[in-house]
Amino acid sequence: MRVAPKVELTAEERSTLSGWANGRKTPVRMAERARILLLAAAGTQDTEISTRLSITSKKVARWRKRFLDKGLAGLEKDAPRPGRTPSIRRDAVAEIVRLTTQEKPPNATHWSTRSMAAAVGVSDSSILRIWHAHGLKPHRVESFKLSNDPLFGEKLEAIVGLYLNPPEQAIVLCVDEKSQVQALDRSQPGLPLKPGRAGTMTHDYKRHGTTTLFAALNAASGKVISLCPQRHRHQEWMKFLRLIDDATPEGKQLHLIVDNYAAHKHPKVERWLKRHPRFHVHYTPTSSSWLNMVERFFRDLTENRLRRGIFRSVLELIEALDEYVDRHNEKPKPFIWTAKSNDILAKVMRAKAVSLKGQSA
Template identity: 65%
Template sequence: LKDATRPSRVKPLPSEKIKQVVHMTLHGKPPNATHWSVRSMAKAVGISYSSVQRIWHAHGLKPHLVDTFKVSRDKNFAAKVEDVVGLYLNPPDKALVLCVDEKSQIQALDRTQPGLPMKKGRAGTMTHDYKRNGTTTLFAALNMLDGKIIGTCMPRHRHREFLRFLKLIDHQTPPGLDLHLVVDNYASHKTPAVKRWLKAHPRFHLHFTPTSASWLNMV
């Protein structure tokens, strides 16, 4: 064990250096890179990279990480949020709340040879190479009551496929319940054919999320 009474070999940095590192991290960029690294900052300030690490850690700075955001410009943002969140917190009686969305352009890949199953002492195996089988679109409806999914894959992503999925939902849910579907503003959800079908099936109710607010759709 190290002697706790021995002085530390790490010399404290001058406060000017610390302020310089913090200021350059927050307000500057290196000349030939998108963000500072510990070594580029150390070279620019004239200290060791481990000192830069300690300063960043002490001030909670992580220049290698970037968070993304998107501000919704929907004029009816508040009303739509209240509508959707109200369904989650206080769903109507004798009704199901389903969060519906589509994931398009999914690569349908298959391995070139069959793999071996997992067994004691060995992980399951698969070949490193694959063959392409085109793309597919996943349609999914999340039941907010029990977390179950109604899902299927279709080759395309049009209003025709959306209508087929609505019919699948209609078939796989109890007929005596109203269905409140949370969907985004994709054009295939608002075509005249879809509106006619919804009018003929009054137990379906679509609730649209605000534009640029897909985070409201729980699926």
């Protein structure tokens, strides 16, 4: 009868294997391998170990040999397996990826799994797996807008600098207005949410008027100063600036990040700013509202309160907006800006280069 190779354990190896064999959180496979080696070290032969543990003797011999060759490290990881031979050749996969990224079907703007499957002669489920493996989603498209502002880099550095390194004894405020906020009421009452069924809401609605929300987000604390006038002309903008002046400590310099809306640059506004020298206005580059962090607050407001809200009057809408801001200010949480201006500028330059290349082609 063939005798299995002898297994000898050091005190440290025996302690480790005992811990694996008896540990409550040890994976079943590891516990089984540890018991095999402990029995083997006690002089038990493979056939007897297989009987005790209700496994095959081939498995016992395999893990005995693995331990003798690689020690404890050989037990912690399974050997790589060849796997099934791919049903689609690599060159065929490469051709599918090329067609997806560089060509279009003759009668559509983008490929579907079925149209690609018909073009290359494989199943649509195979196309789906290949697209998933290569991160391809032809049905999706993301929008973008590149700024043509000649002072883009200068304005970008100034605003990002205020976020990352705000000046001492100063307050950085991200200011903008959310115009044409509609008081919408649904034409019919929807059904409430219940187990197994989503809430319902009619697609049509009744309009009861609009309002404008002016908001100034404190970049450091996350608190918001707000105002809801009926319109958003330069008169309302100056009224909001006065509110900011009254709501902030007198000894603090105020750095306002605003967009290029005409009301923000009205001559009367500029004269008012000259009379209040603690106000320092930083205009975002054109087509770059994403640089203003108050837009993130507006997005959360839309998602959490407005999109599915029901408002039967403008007054009810204004009350809802004021309540949302008050609740936000009870536990404010600032939005943390992490992107550096150099990284943003490099990304924009790459996008412009690709855009120019596409236009020339």
